Amino acid sequence: MPGTPDRRGDSCHPFSTTTNNQISYRVRDITQRFGLNEHDGEELSQDAAAEICRSLPRFDPEMGSINTFTRGVLDRWSLAKKRQLSNRTRLLPTVPLPESGxxxxxxxxxxxxxxxxxxxxxxxxxxxxxxxxxxxxxxxxxxxxxxxxxxxxxxxxxxxxxxxxxxxxxxx
CATH class of the missing domain: 1.10.10.10 (Winged helix-like DNA-binding domain superfamily/Winged helix DNA-binding domain)
Known part of the structure; x- marks a missing residue:
């Protein structure tokens, strides 16, 4: 289950409902947009959770809430993932037209x-x-x-x- 590190940053606690909903929303958007299967969606959920965990050392409670911070992290993550997937589909090899036959x-x-x-x-x-x-x-x-x-x-x-x-x- 996706989780967040505690305040010391050395262990993970479950994410809040809001963060889980944000992850689910972005993963659902990406899987539908690019026609990915359920397994790919689960991997994307884990990638998003890992990205939040990697970004938490930059979290400053004086700057904003944890939900605002995770929303920003997920915005950047989902944009990068969409670009990566659109580049992958755009760069797929094309089938050459036959010159004979x-x-x-x-x-x-x-x-x-x-x-x-x-x-x-x-x-x-x-x-x-x-x-x-x-x-x-x-x-x-x-x-x-x-x-x-x-x-x-x-x-x-x-x-x-x-x-x-x-x-x-x-x-x-």
């Missing part, structure tokens, strides 16, 4: 299918929209507007026509 072959097939679809789309598209559709792959809307000498709003309307044609072609 069935998944990579599927990617190549998908790219080839898209190119064929684009070729078919451009072949069937009205002739006034084809240059715009081709420029969209390499230029921004602003660059296209400057290149063709039209206002960007006009280019946007033409892009909507290209999209409508593509949606009609592929959905129908």
């Amino acid at each position: 069935p998944a990579a072959a599927d990617d190549h097939v998908e790219v080839a299918d898209r190119r064929m679809d684009l070729h078919t789309l451009l072949r069937d598209m009205p002739s006034d929209l084809v240059p715009l559709a081709e420029m969209l792959s390499t230029k921004t809307i602003k660059e296209i507007a400057e290149h063709v000498g039209r206002h960007r709003g006009t280019v946007h309307r033409q892009i909507q026509l290209v999209r409508a044609f593509a949606n009609e072609k592929f959905s129908g």
